Amino acid sequence: MKKQTTRSGFFNFSIAGFVWLGSIVLIAGIVHIVSILMMPRVASKNAYARIAAVAPVNQIYALPMPVPGTEVVPFEDASMEMAVCRWSLDQGPIRLRGNVSAERLTLLSFHSRQGQIFYSLSDRSSTRGRIDVLLVNQAQLEAAEANDNEDDPAQELRILAPATEGFILLQALAERPADRPEAQRRLQSFTCGTAR
Amino acid sequence: MFAVFRAIFVVLVGIALGLWATYLSVESGLGFDKISAGPWVAYPKSGTPDADPYVRANISRSGQIPLGVAEGISLIAQTDSAGGELLANCAYVVRGLVPQARFWTIGVVKPKGQFMENAAHRYGFTSEEILWDDRDHFEIQVSSTARSKNWLAMPQSGRFAVMMRLYETSLSTNRKSITEQSMPMIDKVSCR
Numbered sequence: 001m002k003k004q005t006t007r008s009g010f011f012n013f014s015i016a017g018f019v020w021l022g023s024i025v026l027i028a029g030i031v032h033i034v035s036i037l038m039m040p041r042v043a044s045k046n047a048y049a050r051i052a053a054v055a056p057v058n059q060i061y062a063l064p065m066p067v068p069g070t071e072v073v074p075f076e077d078a079s080m081e082m083a084v085c086r087w088s089l090d091q092g093p094i095r096l097r098g099n100v101s102a103e104r105l106t107l108l109s110f111h112s113r114q115g116q117i118f119y120s121l122s123d124r125s126s127t128r129g130r131i132d133v134l135l136v137n138q139a140q141l142e143a144a145e146a147n148d149n150e151d152d153p154a155q156e157l158r159i160l161a162p163a164t165e166g167f168i169l170l171q172a173l174a175e176r177p178a179d180r181p182e183a184q185r186r187l188q189s190f191t192c193g194t195a196r
Numbered sequence: 197m198f199a200v201f202r203a204i205f206v207v208l209v210g211i212a213l214g215l216w217a218t219y220l221s222v223e224s225g226l227g228f229d230k231i232s233a234g235p236w237v238a239y240p241k242s243g244t245p246d247a248d249p250y251v252r253a254n255i256s257r258s259g260q261i262p263l264g265v266a267e268g269i270s271l272i273a274q275t276d277s278a279g280g281e282l283l284a285n286c287a288y289v290v291r292g293l294v295p296q297a298r299f300w301t302i303g304v305v306k307p308k309g310q311f312m313e314n315a316a317h318r319y320g321f322t323s324e325e326i327l328w329d330d331r332d333h334f335e336i337q338v339s340s341t342a343r344s345k346n347w348l349a350m351p352q353s354g355r356f357a358v359m360m361r362l363y364e365t366s367l368s369t370n371r372k373s374i375t376e377q378s379m380p381m382i383d384k385v386s387c388r
Contacts, residue, residue, distance in 0.1 A: 020202065020206055023206045023210065024206050024209050024210045024213065025210075025213075026210070027206065027207060027209075027210025027211065027213075027214065028209075028210045028211070028212075028213035028214040028217065029214065030210075030214065031210060031211050031213075031214025031215060031218075032213075032214040032215075032217040032218050032221075034214075035214065035215060035218040036218055036221070036222075036249050036250060036253045037249055037253075039218075039222070039252065039253035039256050039257060040252050040253065040255075040256040043253075043256035043257050043259075045257070045259045046255075046256040046257070046259055047255075047256075047259050047260065047261045049259070050259050066311065066319070067311060067317070067319075068310065068311040068312065068313045069311075071309075071310055071311060073259050073260055073261050073309075074258055074259060074260045074305075074308055074309025074310060075258075075260045075270070075272070075305060075309035075359060076309075076311075077301050077303065077320070077359075077361055078301075078303050078311065078319035078320045079301045079303070079320055079321075079322045080301075105298065105299050105363055105364070107264075107266075107267045107268075107363070109243070109261075109263070109264040109266075109267055110264075111243075111261070114256070115252060115255055115256050116243070116244075116245055116247075117243035117244065117262065117264040117265075118245070119264070120243075120263075120264025120265055120266040120267050121266050122266055122267065122363075122364055124364070125266070169261060171267075173299055173301075173322065173363070174322075175299075175322050175324035175325060176322070176324065176325045
């Protein structure tokens, strides 16, 4: 009789132990998955936050020359001249316009605040050396389409943004150190701001 | 009362373990679509909407800006081709082939991606300025003492990483073609 009680007590303990251990693993798993999924929303030093700390909204801002101590984000390419346009669609669509030159690498990428690249293009996508982008939300896209003239179609590239805030990164390759001023001029040809 | 304490203990240990796992996975650069080619590591989907949650967490925590699909692909080596740490007090030679790309750049940075002070004020080379040995091969000397031809100056000590960026490469759409053989080797020559 006494032996049986002991045995059943041990058995109970081991089931309880598994339940507690299972609970720990379950909670750890949930916390792990939630924290990984939440990271892009809560990370305070993501690329957008770093750019927002230096760049004004809705205009072109040239990032400092890539040398030690001036990095805005890690893993910058030292051969690139960079500029950003931090945008907000609250005041209306964003117009980005500029000139690129054939055989010189110019790259544009469109980033949401949470770090998703929703569009990217290079100088090879330009129309006769011009880049003309209208960044819109769904309502702004419909408004732009309502104003379209069928006989004279708009030349601009319309990009639908999946967020209301983000940034455009412009990069111009300086093939040699002596090409830096030319790469800077290529970026300076760009304007970015709320479209009227 | 004992059961309440035990429940609180279980919840706290569970939270701690979960956050620890998150920290470890982000620090180690875990990702479902991570590509390893010898010492080179790339996350080709890092900027796209189909980036996996680990890669997204890693990118947002480090603050780096990944390259878009039309821009190219970025590869980072934190070790040499033999798997050893990259140390500034050692001399390395980076040589071999480069996958097809319109332009490429190669440079040295600190392990977390900051530039390294160096007397020559050179942090990398582009495909246009590099001196080629013969038609398809190049050789870059990475060393704290001056070398001829393609030389990347190193500080006296510290760890570093090598970053290679392939701009407008066909690999952007065909990621399986990155192999150890198609990328440059990073060979240690000597140490001080």
